[in-house]
Amino acid sequence: MSTKRAEYLDCPLCGFEFEKHDTACAHGCPLGRFCKLVCCPNCQYEFPDRPESIGLLQRLFHRPKPPVARPDAIPLTELDEGESSELVCLNCEHPHRRNSLAVYGLVPGSRVVLQQKRPAYVVRVGETELALEAAIACEILVRRV
Amino acid sequence: MRRHENNVAITADRPVGTGQPTLVLVGNPNVGKSVLFSRLTGKYVTVSNYPGTTVEIARGNADIEGESVVVLDTPGVNELAPRTEDARVTCDVLRDYPEATIVQVADAKNLRRALLLTLQLAELRRPQVLVLNMMDELRKSGGRVDTRKLSELLGIPVVPTIATAGMGIQLLRKSLESAAAPRVPVDAASGRGYEQTTKYLAEANKILAQVYAHVRPQRPTFAQRLGSWAMHPIKGLGILALVLYFTFWFVGLLGAGTAVDFLEHVVFGRYVSPWAIRVADAVLPFPHTNHTEVSQYKFQIPLTPTRGIVIAESQRTVLAPTYSIAPGATLGGWTQTRRLAHDFLVGQYGVVTMAISYALAIVLPIVTTFFLVFSLLEDSGYLPRLAIMVNRVFRWMGLNGKAVLPMILGLGCDTMATMTTRILETRKERVITTLLLSLSIPCSAQLGVLLAMIASISFRAALFWLVLNIAIMIGIGWLAAKLMGGDGSDFILELPPMRRPQLSNVFIKTFARLEWYLKEVVPLFILGTAILFVLDKLAVLDKIARLGEPLVTGWLGLPRETASAFLIGFLRRDYGAVYLLDAATGPKAILTPHQVLVSMVTITLFMPCIATLFMISRELGRKTAMWITLFIFPFAFLVGGLVNHIGRLFGL
CATH class of the missing domain: 3.40.50.300 (P-loop containing nucleotide triphosphate hydrolases)
Structure with missing residues (x-):
């Protein structure tokens, strides 16, 4: 079993995020591995994959993405202590982080109660109490209930 | 398969x-x-x-x-x-x-x-x-x-x-x-x-x-409220301080003080060792006169490191493991052999008088009390809440709050703690935690000895030791996190409900850990003593001590005799500390308070023991283990020497 973390790509057209090996043209394209284009499984848009050297540069001069503003949702960090909310979406920078939250039951539609903010954020999802860092908590977008 | x-x-x-x-x-x-x-x-x-x-x-x-x-x-x-x-x-x-x-x-x-x-x-x-x-x-x-x-x-x-x-x-x-x-x-x-x-x-x-x-019950139970207090920014600190103080009192004072005193001075000093000496004298006779020493003992319930309620006091003259031979007497070949066997069992570096009594009288009570407290905390569900409280500090070291479990366990036994670093998610975190464990977390056996050494120096010096150690831990952690490639991990931690610990579970768990510890530790103690005995008999101890003299006397400013303590320190850090303790507070104290501080700093930074080294190479591979070792020993001497010279410069 591979221990390497899967590589993720963002579609420049529709913003869909997918694992690199999931590219829609990877299965059955006659060009196979010689093709340098990847195809978004969501909108079928084809775009060139990012070369390794650019990836390195991007990592060096990386600046965190500003959180996507959504009119209908606020970050979890803006709730008051004790407030109850419904999860709208996980706006995580790393998809693997999104899944590690999801396995605790943090998926869109679930009821999240913010229990405390300091020294770490503590949320309750169902019967699970979960402690999160601020950096992760602000990637969880919720709607007040 | x-x-x-x-x-x-x-x-x-x-x-x-x-x-x-x-x-x-x-x-x-x-x-x-x-x-x-x-x-x-x-x-x-x-x-x-x-x-x-x-x-x-x-x-x-x-x-x-x-x-x-x-x-x-x-x-x-x-x-x-x-x-x-x-x-x-x-x-x-x-x-x-x-x-x-x-x-x-x-x-x-x-x-x-x-x-x-x-x-x-x-x-x-x-x-x-x-x-x-x-x-x-x-x-x-x-x-x-x-x-x-x-x-x-x-x-x-x-x-x-x-x-x-x-x-x-x-x-x-x-x-x-x-x-x-x-x-x-x-x-x-x-x-x-x-x-x-x-x-x-x-x-x-x-x-x-x-x-x-x-149907959600209306009122939160006491355990639930206690659980949320334990991670409250202010109440949580209070509870943390209480837990720390209780641990210190139970392990540092009751375990390393009262229980060790009783076992070392009464059980071993008055009964086991003299009895073993007498048996050895009867079975392996050769002409000699045993020395005696005065054993003083106070049974007290400790309140602070220096004060306690004395319940009973006694004084008695007992046999010591040293002896003298009448001047001019010559011993034949057989008698020499008997003397050698006698010394191996009950001499100054004897299996019974040194190895067994150190392992059972000094290490055992400390480790037992520590594992009791640890099992209690673990069972109650407090440890994940502790992780929340310390997360911020651990972030500086490129770790997150989850690393607190191995760190605390390291105060019990670094070898065991090195094994539990597996609960950390990335290799980077495991390497940093292992390095910091070996470098600056003293294990319980060593901690007890260090606490006893603290008693012989001023409060300010003790505080200096503590602050220096924590500063080194954070500083080296920070540096390692910066220099090492790889990822840290996200702090997402599930909180189990607080539960009333089940006493039977706590005892069984403590017992299981003790069994593991004794199986590992007693043979190592005996091995360590045997090596020491051989080195002493061959007079190699002196030679090596002389070889290391420039480093120990010149750079660290310690007496020549302590060189062998550092030598033993390679074998077992706590063992070396015990040796230093004798030099610091024993009947023939040869260290000044300044020298005590220097040796405390050096011995704390040493690699804990040979077993830890084996465990590191098992967990992280031989190469990493080698790098960690190559870093730790010179670094320990470097810091010890700096403390010595700077201390002297300012006349502290």
Whole structure:
């Protein structure tokens, strides 16, 4: 079993995020591995994959993405202590982080109660109490209930 | 244990490699797999209220309906993707035993997450049983699960249990026969990931709606309130201070003070050692006169490191392990041999008078009291809350709050702690934690000795030692985090409910750890003493001490005799510290307070013991172990020397 973390790509057209090996043209394209284009499984848009050297540069001069503003949702960090909310979406920078939250039951539609903010954020999802860092908590977008 | 193509037919209904039916216990972290395991097999594995304490697979045999069955306990997983070391181990077990029956253990209170795992396990199409554990806690929290309906929906037996009380185990044994592959729609094609998790959770919600009812109790229980206080920014600090003080009092004062005094001065000093000397004299006679010394003993209940309530006091003259031979007497060959054997057993570096008495009188009480407190904290569910309180500080060191568990365990035994670094997610975190453990976390045996040495220096010097040690830990951690490549991990930590610790569980756990410790430690002590004895007899000790003299006397400014303490320090750090303690506070004290401070700093930074080194190379590989060693020893001498010179410069 591979221990390497899967590589993720963002579609420049529709913003869909997918694992690199999931590219829609990877299965059955006659060009196979010689093709340098990847195809978004969501909108079928084809775009060139990012070369390794650019990836390195991007990592060096990386600046965190500003959180996507959504009119209908606020970050979890803006709730008051004790407030109850419904999860709208996980706006995580790393998809693997999104899944590690999801396995605790943090998926869109679930009821999240913010229990405390300091020294770490503590949320309750169902019967699970979960402690999160601020950096992760602000990637969880919720709607007040 | 791989399947060979040619014997598939033979092993068709038998698990590969064992020739026996096998059960694999799988489940979310902290749901009671280990308790269930010991209920089924009668074997004990360390059970605690901290997610992720099973780092190795436990294996045992159970008698199920008259048949011997192999039972495997796996580390807890939240999903079947090999993202962490623990999950990797669990996935490997499932792959290596393709014929095994899967017993999924679930926390009945937290069915949603258990069902996510059930659906992932269902993809394997294996006979499966779902155990709903902690039914008592479910009832207390006001929930109800319709197990019959759940069993119908999933198509597998569902068994409610309370593993800690042994309830439902019989039912589980019976229902193993009817284990079946779940009849649920699965979606193996989309692969493990966020999409699949969402899909399965939606499925789980559908099932839950039919079987689960919950009425939340109006008032939070005391345990729940205590749990939230423990992570409150202010009350939490108060509780942290209380816990620390209690630990210090119980381990540092009661264990390392009262209990060690009693065992060392009374049990060993007055009875065991003199008795052993007399027996040795009778069995291995040669002309000599034994020395005597005055043993003073105060039985007291400690309040602070320097004050306590004295309950009884006594003074007695006892035999010492040293002797003198009448001047001019010559000893023949046989007598010499007898003398050598005599010295080996009860001499100054004797097995009984030094190794056994150090191991049992000094180390044992400290380790016992430490493990008692640790097991108590672990069982109560306080440790994850502690992780929350210290997360910020650990972030500076490139770690997160989860690393607090190995760090605290390191105060008990660094070797054991090095093994538990496996609960950390990335290699970077494991290397940093291991390095800091070896560098600046003194183990309990050493801590007791250091505390005794502190008593002989001023409060300011002691504070300096503490601050310097913490500063080194944070500084080196920060530097290592900056220099090392690789990722840290996210701080997402599940909080188990606070529970009243079960005393029997605490004692069994302490006992299991002590047994492990004694098996490891006593042979090492005897080995260490034997090496010391040989070096002493061959007068090599002096030579090596002279060789290291420039370093020890020049750079560290310590007397020549302490060189051998550092030499022993290579073998066992605490052992070297004991040796230094004798030099610092023993009847023939040769160290000034300044020198005590220098030697304390140096010995704290040393690699704990040879066993830790073995453990590091097992966990991280030989290369990393070598780098860690090559860093630690010069660094310890460097800092010790700096303390010496700067201290002298300012005339402290």
